[in-house]
Amino acid sequence: MGCPVGIGPEIINKFFLETVLARPKSMSRPVVVVGNAEVLARVADELGMRVKIQSWLPGNEVEPDVISVFDSGTPLGKLVWGQPSLDTARAMIAYIEDAVDLIGQGMLAAMVTCPISKISLQQAGSPFPGHTEMLASLTSTHHYRMMMAGSRLRVILVTIHEPLNRVSSLLNRKEIQDCIAMTVRSLQRDFGIPSPRVAVAGLNPHCGENGMFGDEEDVCITPAVNAYSGPGEISGPWPPDTVFHRAAAGEHDAVIAMYHDQGLIPFKLLHFKDGVNVTLGLPIVRTSVDHGTAYDIAGQGVADPASLEAAVRMATDICRHRAGKLQ
Amino acid sequence: MGCPVGIGPEIINKFFLETVLARPKSMSRPVVVVGNAEVLARVADELGMRVKIQSWLPGNEVEPDVISVFDSGTPLGKLVWGQPSLDTARAMIAYIEDAVDLIGQGMLAAMVTCPISKISLQQAGSPFPGHTEMLASLTSTHHYRMMMAGSRLRVILVTIHEPLNRVSSLLNRKEIQDCIAMTVRSLQRDFGIPSPRVAVAGLNPHCGENGMFGDEEDVCITPAVNAYSGPGEISGPWPPDTVFHRAAAGEHDAVIAMYHDQGLIPFKLLHFKDGVNVTLGLPIVRTSVDHGTAYDIAGQGVADPASLEAAVRMATDICRHRAGKLQ
Numbered sequence: 001m002g003c004p005v006g007i008g009p010e011i012i013n014k015f016f017l018e019t020v021l022a023r024p025k026s027m028s029r030p031v032v033v034v035g036n037a038e039v040l041a042r043v044a045d046e047l048g049m050r051v052k053i054q055s056w057l058p059g060n061e062v063e064p065d066v067i068s069v070f071d072s073g074t075p076l077g078k079l080v081w082g083q084p085s086l087d088t089a090r091a092m093i094a095y096i097e098d099a100v101d102l103i104g105q106g107m108l109a110a111m112v113t114c115p116i117s118k119i120s121l122q123q124a125g126s127p128f129p130g131h132t133e134m135l136a137s138l139t140s141t142h143h144y145r146m147m148m149a150g151s152r153l154r155v156i157l158v159t160i161h162e163p164l165n166r167v168s169s170l171l172n173r174k175e176i177q178d179c180i181a182m183t184v185r186s187l188q189r190d191f192g193i194p195s196p197r198v199a200v201a202g203l204n205p206h207c208g209e210n211g212m213f214g215d216e217e218d219v220c221i222t223p224a225v226n227a228y229s230g231p232g233e234i235s236g237p238w239p240p241d242t243v244f245h246r247a248a249a250g251e252h253d254a255v256i257a258m259y260h261d262q263g264l265i266p267f268k269l270l271h272f273k274d275g276v277n278v279t280l281g282l283p284i285v286r287t288s289v290d291h292g293t294a295y296d297i298a299g300q301g302v303a304d305p306a307s308l309e310a311a312v313r314m315a316t317d318i319c320r321h322r323a324g325k326l327q
Numbered sequence: 328m329g330c331p332v333g334i335g336p337e338i339i340n341k342f343f344l345e346t347v348l349a350r351p352k353s354m355s356r357p358v359v360v361v362g363n364a365e366v367l368a369r370v371a372d373e374l375g376m377r378v379k380i381q382s383w384l385p386g387n388e389v390e391p392d393v394i395s396v397f398d399s400g401t402p403l404g405k406l407v408w409g410q411p412s413l414d415t416a417r418a419m420i421a422y423i424e425d426a427v428d429l430i431g432q433g434m435l436a437a438m439v440t441c442p443i444s445k446i447s448l449q450q451a452g453s454p455f456p457g458h459t460e461m462l463a464s465l466t467s468t469h470h471y472r473m474m475m476a477g478s479r480l481r482v483i484l485v486t487i488h489e490p491l492n493r494v495s496s497l498l499n500r501k502e503i504q505d506c507i508a509m510t511v512r513s514l515q516r517d518f519g520i521p522s523p524r525v526a527v528a529g530l531n532p533h534c535g536e537n538g539m540f541g542d543e544e545d546v547c548i549t550p551a552v553n554a555y556s557g558p559g560e561i562s563g564p565w566p567p568d569t570v571f572h573r574a575a576a577g578e579h580d581a582v583i584a585m586y587h588d589q590g591l592i593p594f595k596l597l598h599f600k601d602g603v604n605v606t607l608g609l610p611i612v613r614t615s616v617d618h619g620t621a622y623d624i625a626g627q628g629v630a631d632p633a634s635l636e637a638a639v640r641m642a643t644d645i646c647r648h649r650a651g652k653l654q
Contacts, residue, residue, distance in 0.1 A: 160532070161532055161533075161536070161539070161540050162532070162540055163495075163531050163535065163540045163541030163542075164491070164494065164495060164530050164531050164532075164541060164543075165492060165494070165495035165496075165541065165543075166540075167491065167492070168490075168491060168492035169492075203491050204490050204491050205487070205488055205489070205491075205586075205587035205588055205591075206488075208490065209488070212488070213488050213489055213490045213493075214490030214491060214492065215490075216491075216492075240588040240591075240592060241587070241588050241591035241592050241594075241595050242595055242599075244592055244595075244596055245595050245596050245599045248596065259532075260532035260568070261532055261567040261568050261589060262588060262592065264532075264567075264568035265567060265568050265571055265589065265592050265593050266592050266593065266596050267568075268568050268569055268571075268572050269571055269572050269575065269593050269596055269597070270596070272569075272572045
């Protein structure tokens, strides 16, 4: 459910109303909320949404015409939209831990996360900057990557939240090779692409134009591409200003971007509303909305559930692809 | 005409056939080629294009059913598509010089450039890395900027062909202020927007998120935005990964990008075929196609004239906007 006073509860209700309850057959698997039933009921009440909310326990059937909620049972105190408290921070962490537990017990197949906030995590004394790092720790995962995925573009980031002027010094052949291998594996296993075509972007304008402006392409990107010997077709480094256009046109199944905005500028241009964040490398299936808690509009009824719907759909697709494999 | 053995002559013929000759009224002003009539005739012959090519001299009428060519008279020697020589390099430089002269004499109103190559410029001993620098020198212009313009997005670059790891050290408040002022002036004068809304992009992911990853926003971008006191609405720094989406959705008339790929990745995603390069700050009106000589496909008949058509149309629009002003 994410942060209880962000837009998570609202987009969950909207998603159920517009998709799960309206067209139950459009979902290939039942959906359960791990969070707090009272918050969902309050949002529904305040925004005039007619939904039936029902408690769900592991092993129960998921009824087709209700929102099934596994209640984490953490007290929330007085709730004010957009104003996280120590209670809401602790609750939102409990939802994540409970979801991981339920998956570990085999009671749920995949996890879709609604937004949490860094401020709340810090408030609650959590050592993690975000969802992904917490999930990695809960599942004892050391190597993981973020993929942004949509119908037109999939982007994997080599470096993420770093100052632009540090990116060059953080790039190395091994990191890029790891990204390539993890991307190929995910495209095969999670997206059902037997021989993935992966484009690796350069770092500098025109890939440095033969060293005239930058040589990271020669020093680490080209060697990483050349060193790869697994399945799929790995190509690059490609000039950054055209590779995303080519990928969106269907030439590549995914693009490996060297830094945050290199990948997210084109991704958000094509998938502003329906982008999905997929974590590669975790033992569990995990997708996420690609927006934040949006505290400024929480409780107002204007939040868009498109990214949540896309994230749930992608999680079920990944389960389907994995189930179709022998591994 | 650009490099005689690139795709310039082919896209000129195609542009005339598809636009100027087919729909003469669709062009608000007559169009003249500064280049070489024989090359155009040869392309037409080889690719089976039925065009009439006629010599044009300053003061002549421009006939509606022919391609009018001002012939620079430079010898070309034996031509091989895709293989520039000293002769073709010198000729392509002469076309540029002649066009500037004709504009200076008041015989032509604006200049649209087809692609030239850096290799050719170097071959001919030219000290300039490209068209723009040559035009700046020919018109004694010291401050100029490159704008990439299309129907959905206009982008101005603060730094251009620089290694990514040098961008941070090249940014300063004055450069950004100059960009803002030149952009506002061009949007008013060239694009007919009385009160331009200009967005300034940040440099780091999420604009550095309060200094957590980078502080160039605080050090030079915000001060540059705050120091501006001219007409229009200047805003920023905006998170790079969403500002281009917002601009394309109509919230901003132009975005000032801190580095090449920050601006060109979104621009080429939206305007891969019909992007136009406009040089701000020159005393003459100058637009350019936004692609290169494409030596690999020269002479094959597959080159797309869309960017040339857009560039000619934008040059005539700029002339119209300027004529409507008192300045």
